[in-house]
Every structure is written in structure tokens, then in C-alpha cells.
Amino acid sequence: MTNQPYGAYDPSYQGQSYQDQSYQDQRQAAAQGVWPGQQAHEDPYADPYADQQYTQQWQGQTWETQTQPPVAPAAVAPDPAPAAPVAPVTPEPPAAPEAGPEYGPATLAGNSRVTDAQRARAEGRSPIIEPGIQPAALTALLGLLLAGGAALGTYALLVPLVLLQGLTAAGWFRLNGMWPARQGIALGFLGALAADAALLASDRSPAAILGTLGVWVLLSLVLQLRSHADPDERMYGLMATVVAAALAIAAGGYLAADASAVTAGAVAVAAGAVVRALPLPTPVSVVVALLAAAGAGFAVDGSAGAALGAGAAACALIGHRVASYDYPSRFVHFTAGVALPLAAAAPAVYALGRLVA
Template sequence: MTDMNNPDNGGHGEWPQQQRPQYPRQPQYPQQPQAPQGYPQHAQYPPRQPGQQQPPYGYPVDDAAATTVLPPVPAFDDADATTLLPPVPPLGDAETTALLPPVVPGAVPGAPPAAPRHRQPVQPPFQQPAQQPVQPVGHPQGYPQAPLPEGQPEGRPRARARHAAPAPQPAEVFDPPTMTLKRPPAPGPAGPVGAPPVPPFAAVPAQPAPPAPPAAPRGRTGSPIIEPGLQPALITAGAAALLAGGAALGQVALALVVALLQLLTAAGWFRLNGMWPARQGILLAALAGFTADAAVLLADSDGGVAAVVGTLGGFFLLVLVLQTFRPSDPKERFYALTVLGSATVVTALCTTLLVADWVPAGVGAVALATVLAAAPLPGPKQLGPVLGLVAAVALGLLVGAPVALGALAGLGALVGRRVAAYDWPSRFVHMTAGVALPLAVAAPLIWMATDLLA
């Protein structure tokens, strides 16, 4: 048995030695230093009296003994806790909205016009009940009343010093004829009801309207054919005279004049088809004509036609290869191939004047038909071309040329002039294609009339 008077027993009661539970020993904390003079002493646990038993580990302790270290917490009264807060007076609807500007009924300046309403059956007029003033709510019990100025009764809410409550607005009236609501005029800031309202916004000066964009150019109307006129026809007659003089001087002189005609033809053809500047195409077409001229001069008397055909075929193949591998849009590539190929053919066929007979008579018929077709003759428009064709045939018969020479030469001149007048051509087109195409188109026809049909 254990001795109950032994202080080492710990007050655990009678436990057999072999059944006594072993508890871990609590660590010993160092003694706290004493507070300096002038500071309050911390509360200490009361010392255990001799013979006082300590509660076993795990048992609840006394609440009073456990909280002796904490300072006492004084109870707070709700009234004392809210004494520092200012009293909150109750506010009615009139005081709540006193700081807001008055709402002027009617259309807002700058707002878009209202959509038209559908026609509805006529209804009797009605009136909107006027707004009832909101009665103030008193303070709840337990709160102090706010101090009121002298001369003001207690039952009314305190009014603002600088803002007054808005007056009740007049009722809206329904207008049966127009099926709309007529709003009464809003009271002005210092005028009676019915006076014109003061606009809430400052008047903005009207700004001038922006200038209207320029109208798009109107599309051209009428016939796209514009005749080259008399001046290009006279220049064509001058070029025909040069060709006749070159033919009289020999093949070399004629080849030089034909080269000038080929250069003018290539430039006019590209500009007529809307491709400008197209220096590479113009130079390639002119180079084909120059090569054909050189091939005819170097060939014998029987190989001139073969030289022209061979040169034309080789350059046409070159044009086809260049345009096929051109890095561009397929539609644009096809258009460029068409223009360049036709320009090469028309320019190279001018070389047939070097292998044709009766060149002076043929170019003379071209000049006569072109000038008469462009001359301002009285009568219908078709009178000039008809007279030109008749004059070309008569010229061929007078000089003793084949019968078909004057007719084919005059027909080629009229066709070339018509082509140069198509699709609203410009002045540049008239002075290039309008001058060269009558001779360029008539050149292979002159060769056919003197060699194939003779």
C-alpha cells in the first residue's frame, strides 16, 4: 500500500506499485524574472497547500482557477457602446431625392425620334393619380431624437437648406386623335406651370455639314466607236508616199520605211488594247518585224515568203513560252498572251511589202481610201468609206494593176481604220494605231492581190 502522506505520491490515491500508470514527467521551466519597479506583477498560480490533492491527468480543472490569470472583462452596455455614433435621423422619399435634379418630362434633347405607334382603338382619357407625399417615419424606440432648430415642429422631417422637395407633376392626358400621350409643360425654375421650360443643356452651335463626297464618274454611253479623224488620215497618206518612194529606190530603202511602220504599229496596237506601258511587249513585237525584214533581205528571190513565215512562227513560239512561265494571274497571263501574239503577227506581216509587186499602186490606194473615209463630206456617214473604196479600185485600174489590188488595198485600209476607232480610243491611239493600222492590215492583202490572185 502507498503512503498517502508521502508528498511524492501526487495524490493519485491507492495504486498498487505494479499497476500504477507511468506518466511522462513534465519539463521544468525556468523561473520568470521579476518585473521592475513601477510595473504591475503578473498573476501567479496560488501555491498548493500541503495535503492538497492535485487532480489526475486528463480530468477537468476548475474554471475559476484556470482563468485567474486573465484580467476581468467588463460588461458593455449597448447604449454606452453607441454613444460615440451620431444619431441617424429617418429620411423620407422627399429628402432622399432632394439632391437629384428635377426630372423634366418630355423628349430628351438629341434623342432619336420615337417610332410610330400602331393605331389602337380609341380609349377614354385617363388621368394619372398625383403622387402622395410620403409621411416621415419617426425614430425607433431607444434612439435619441435629433435636435431640431427653433420654430420647426417635431412631426415634419427636416428640410434641406439648399434643396426643396419637388412639387407634384401634372397628370398626363391621353389624346385620342393622335393616339399619343400629351405631357404637360414642365414648370420652369422660376415661372408658373405652362411657361416654356428651360432646356437643361446648353445650346450647342450647329456645325456645318461635311462636304458631300464627289460623285462617281458616270459610265460612258453611246457608241464606243470614235473615228480617228482627218489628221491621222493625212499622216497615213504621208507614210504611204514614203513607202512608194522607198519602193522606187530599192529593197533597202523600202525596208527602212517598213521598219518605222512596224515600230509605230507595235506601239499603237498595245495602247489600243489597254496595255501601257508595255515596253517589253512593244520591243518584242518590233524585234519580230525587224528580224523578218532582215530575213527577207538575206534570202533569195524565191525564199522571201518562207523567211517571213519562219520568222513569224519562231517569234510566236517565243511569245508563247514567255507568257506561259510568267508569274502572274492566269487570266492576266492569257490576256497578255493574246495581245502580244496578235501584235507580233500584225507587225511581222508588214514585211510582206518587201516581197509584193505593185507596192506604189497598193499604198496609193490605201492612202486614197483612208483620206476619203475621214473627209467631212456632205451626206450620210457611209458616203466617205464607199467613195474611198471606189477610188481605190479606180486607181488600181488606171495604173494597170491587177483588178483585185485596188479593192483589197482599199478594204484593208477601211478595216484598219475601223479597228483603230474601237472602244473609245485616246488621242495617242489615233496618232499611232490610227496612222499605222490602215497600212499594216493592207500589206498582206497587197501581196495576195499581186502574187496569189494575179
């Protein structure tokens, strides 16, 4: 044992720690200019892994050290300026109606263009739309057929007359907004055929027209009483059926009248219908149509024909006016618009023909 106190430094002590030895080796290597892990002379037989005990090895992932560009903060939109108050929109006045009777097409999805009838209703104008030149031309054609048939004989007159009666019954129901109305149209048409048969059987006696009309009114009343519709609807259907039958039966007056009267009256109605369809002011058109009808009657049968033609044309213009009422459709124009002028003129042709004969 030595007399040194416990813990004092003893240079001869052989139990130096590894850290002291390592520190002395590092100082010696630095004095020679060689760092740990580097040989003073390149030794081909040196241990290649000797310097790893002094170099720290990273076993995990590393972070990218490249400098990233700074991220600019998102631009904040300025608060929107308060909206200016919106002035109320004043609706534009409806456009003026066009020169001709043009109608928009009927579609399931609706029509972007208002019809002439809708515009007239919105503006508070008259609910009258006249048939136009095409129905007037058909009226003139049918009138000429009646005149030619009367000149040829009774049975030749019967063919255009039956066509006139069918158009009259169908057009009246459609004019009143009742479609389809097959039973009413068939009933009125059958009444007209029954009247024609009665006229032929009675040697064209006008009593056959009155008798058939009375029977058909009673038949229409019985059929409407058997209907299960509400009272208002039954009354409306009864009136439409009675009037349709009456007009179709009354057209049989051409069959009861003299042949010369039928010829003059039918020609006069044809001329008046065409002139009435010309684009003239209504009062002027009516006057000119009456004058044209009287002139056509005069050309056929002299002064008697002129008087008969003027009277027949006056009744025809009433029928034309009725066919123009309450925003009629094209179907109405080509049925009632064609037939009603001639059907309304038939009683005048018979009565005036008896007077001027």
C-alpha cells in the same frame, strides 16, 4: 440743495448741452437774415474754414446725375414661316455630242467636262471614235513613202517599212489598254526586224514571214509562262503580244511583194484613208473611199492597179475600224490609227500583186 424734483428744468443751470446752444445760435442768426456759414458783413479776417462745421463734406465717389436715355428692348425676330416643300429636281438629259472629236484635258483633280467617250457610254451609243483627218494625213504620207521607196529599190523601201512596223507594235498594245508595255512592244518590233532580215536573206521569200511568225509565237508563249501575274492577266498579255508581233511581221509583205504592186497598193491606201476621214455618213464614206482607192490604183497601174487598189483599200478600212474601237485615245489614233490601215493592207498587196501580175 434745492427742493426741485430730479430732472426738472432749472434756468440757472450752467451745464447746458452743446446742442441747445447751437440751436439758439441758429435761431438768432435766422432772425438777423444770416445763415450759418455766412457773415452778416464781409469780414476779411474771418476764418475761411468756419462754415465747414455746418456743411457736410463728401469724401467718396459720387454718381452721375445726368439723365440717360432709355434703352429700347431688343427687337425679337418673328418666327420664320414654314419652308415650302422642295420639289425633286429632274436631271437634265445629256447634251448632244459635238461635230468634231474634242476631248477634255486630263487633270489630277478631275475634269468638269465629260469626254466624248464618257458621254457615249452614258447614252449607250457605239464605242467607235474614228481617228480623224490628221492621222489619215499621216497614213497617206507613210503610204507615199512606201510607194516611193518601192520605186527606188529594196533598201529604200526598208526605211519607211521599219517605221510602219514600230508604230504597229506600239499602237496595238496601247489600243488594248496595256501601257507601258515595253517588253511586249520590243518583242513585236524585234520579230518584225527578224522577218525583214529573213526576207532579205531569202531573196524576199514569203516563207521567211511564216517561219518568223511561228518562232515569235513560241517565244511569246515561253515568256508569258515565266510571268508571275495571275492567269487571266498572262493570257491577256500573251494574246496582245502575239497579235502585235503578227501584225508587225505581216507588214513585211510590202518587202516580199513586187515593186509595182507596192506602189499601186500604197497609193490606193493613201487615197482611201484621206477620203474615209472626210465628214460624210459612214456608209457613203466607205463607198467613196473604195472608189477613190480604185481610181488611184488605176492611175498607177491600169486595171490591174484598180483591182489591187480596191482590195488593199478594203483591208485598210478594216484596220481603220479596229483602230477606232473602244474609245481610243489620241495616242492610239496617232499610232494604231496611222499604222493599222497600211499593216492590214500588206498581205492583200502581196497576194493580189501575185494574182494580177
